[in-house]
Amino acid sequence: MSLNYIGETLPSLLNGLLMTLRIFFETIIFSLPLGIIVGLGLTSKLKVLSKILTFYVWVMRGTPLLLQLIFVFYGFPILGVTFPRFGAALLAFVLNYAAYFAEIFRGGIQAIDSDQYEAAKVLQLTHFQTLRKIIIPQVIKIVFPSIGNEVINLFKDSSLVYVIGLGDLLRAGNVAMSRDVTLVPLILVAIIYLALIGICTIILKKIENHFSYYR
Amino acid sequence: MLEARNLSKSFNGKKILDNINFKLSDGEILTVVGPSGAGKTTLLRIVAGLENKDSGQLILDGREYDPSIEQKVGVVFQDYNLFPNLSVLENITLAPIMVLKQSKEEAEANACQLLADLDMTGREKQYPFQLSGGQKQRVAIARALAMKPEILCYDEPTSALDPSTRDQVTEMILDLKNSGYTQFIITHDMDFAKKVSDQVLKIEPIGEVK
Numbered sequence: 309m310s311l312n313y314i315g316e317t318l319p320s321l322l323n324g325l326l327m328t329l330r331i332f333f334e335t336i337i338f339s340l341p342l343g344i345i346v347g348l349g350l351t352s353k354l355k356v357l358s359k360i361l362t363f364y365v366w367v368m369r370g371t372p373l374l375l376q377l378i379f380v381f382y383g384f385p386i387l388g389v390t391f392p393r394f395g396a397a398l399l400a401f402v403l404n405y406a407a408y409f410a411e412i413f414r415g416g417i418q419a420i421d422s423d424q425y426e427a428a429k430v431l432q433l434t435h436f437q438t439l440r441k442i443i444i445p446q447v448i449k450i451v452f453p454s455i456g457n458e459v460i461n462l463f464k465d466s467s468l469v470y471v472i473g474l475g476d477l478l479r480a481g482n483v484a485m486s487r488d489v490t491l492v493p494l495i496l497v498a499i500i501y502l503a504l505i506g507i508c509t510i511i512l513k514k515i516e517n518h519f520s521y522y523r
Numbered sequence: 524m525l526e527a528r529n530l531s532k533s534f535n536g537k538k539i540l541d542n543i544n545f546k547l548s549d550g551e552i553l554t555v556v557g558p559s560g561a562g563k564t565t566l567l568r569i570v571a572g573l574e575n576k577d578s579g580q581l582i583l584d585g586r587e588y589d590p591s592i593e594q595k596v597g598v599v600f601q602d603y604n605l606f607p608n609l610s611v612l613e614n615i616t617l618a619p620i621m622v623l624k625q626s627k628e629e630a631e632a633n634a635c636q637l638l639a640d641l642d643m644t645g646r647e648k649q650y651p652f653q654l655s656g657g658q659k660q661r662v663a664i665a666r667a668l669a670m671k672p673e674i675l676c677y678d679e680p681t682s683a684l685d686p687s688t689r690d691q692v693t694e695m696i697l698d699l700k701n702s703g704y705t706q707f708i709i710t711h712d713m714d715f716a717k718k719v720s721d722q723v724l725k726i727e728p729i730g731e732v733k
Contacts, residue, residue, distance in 0.1 A: 427604035430571050431618035431670060432594045441617060445608045522607050523652040 324480030343409025368407030530579035597667030
């Protein structure tokens with residue numbers, strides 16, 4: 309494994325890493341709020357709403373993310389809707405991850421004792437105020453470890469975008485490996501994933517500790 | 524004055540409360556006693572608007588009172604039901620700020636005064652998990668009083684406390700009475716009821732008033 313070769317390969321890998329990071333961050337930015345909203349919807353007393361959302365979660369969790377990616381990019385154009393590659397990837401990832409997040413939030417919301425709602429009710433807080441100030445902050449603390457798990461999964465799942473022709477970190481490594489007939493690029497890719505997920509883990513732990521100010 | 528006329532309530536066809544009547548004058552203390560399962564808590568929940576009555580009337584200061592429309596009652600729950608994610612001060616000021624539209628400064632000044640009256644100065648920044656049962660109860664009382672209720676209701680205020688704290692609660696409730704508060708107390712603790720009550724309402728499991 310010559311240092312020279314590593315120096316030559318690294319730029320293309322880092323270029324791929326940019327795509328990985330874009331998918332990662334943009335998916336989180338959109339899927340987390342969507343997940344909270346869907347999670348609230350899943351616990352709604354409006355039966356129609358919760359049924360529809362349960363169906364959505366079932367479809368998203370019941371089919372492979374890879375299939376969903378292919379469906380959005382190659383399947384939708386047949387139905388007359390065309391997305392650019394990145395847009396298609398983002399849409400599939402956001403819809404998929406929002407479903408997982410929603411299920412986690414649903415569990416968290418249902419873990420809050422009805423006592424909390426009653427205390428808020430006699431204090432005349434509206435339902436929305438109760439959610440915003442009392443329920444959601446407590447839910448976030450409860451669900452944070454599970455959300456962190458999904459976030460780490462997302463980082464690795466982003467490698468699936470190769471299937472619709474986007475050049476992410478893994479694809480860049482794969483290309484270099486085929487071209488130069490060496491395992492070095494794959495090892496570098498693995499090291500980059502490990503390092504970034506290591507950083508991610510530390511950050512998640514820090515945030516988790518931040519919530520320990522109450523029990 | 525709060526008056527109940529022929530309040531009745533059933534759950535799934537089983538009568539829990541049958542024709543309950545009482546009159547609670549301003550500044551007085553009414554305790555509701557009876558064995559568990561007698562419907563004491565249900566009565567409190569109806570007065571607090573957490574449960575609907577099947578029939579009968581609640582009358583507050585001469586007018587029919589519907590707690591689901593205008594809340595005039597503060598509640599100190601058996602387990603206090605403080606908000607664990609909020610500090611003591613935030614627990615007390617949240618509703619005055621959001622519902623009564625008090626400024627943060629005004630709400631905090633009121634809260635600090637209430638805490639001082641309840642001997643809880645210095646705990647403003649603590650969180651509920653750092654407090655003992657008796658201290659949580661004081662915070663729950665301050666939180667209820669901050670909404671300026673006409674009547675303060677307690678569900679089993681002595682049940683979760685050890686005997687020495689129980690005496691302090693008795694004193695505190697009598698202090699609040701001296702400050703002019705009207706109090707409605709659910710308890711199964713007869714000794715405690717005798718010490719604080721102006722009036723005792725006994726209810727029995729079948730729902731019959733004796």
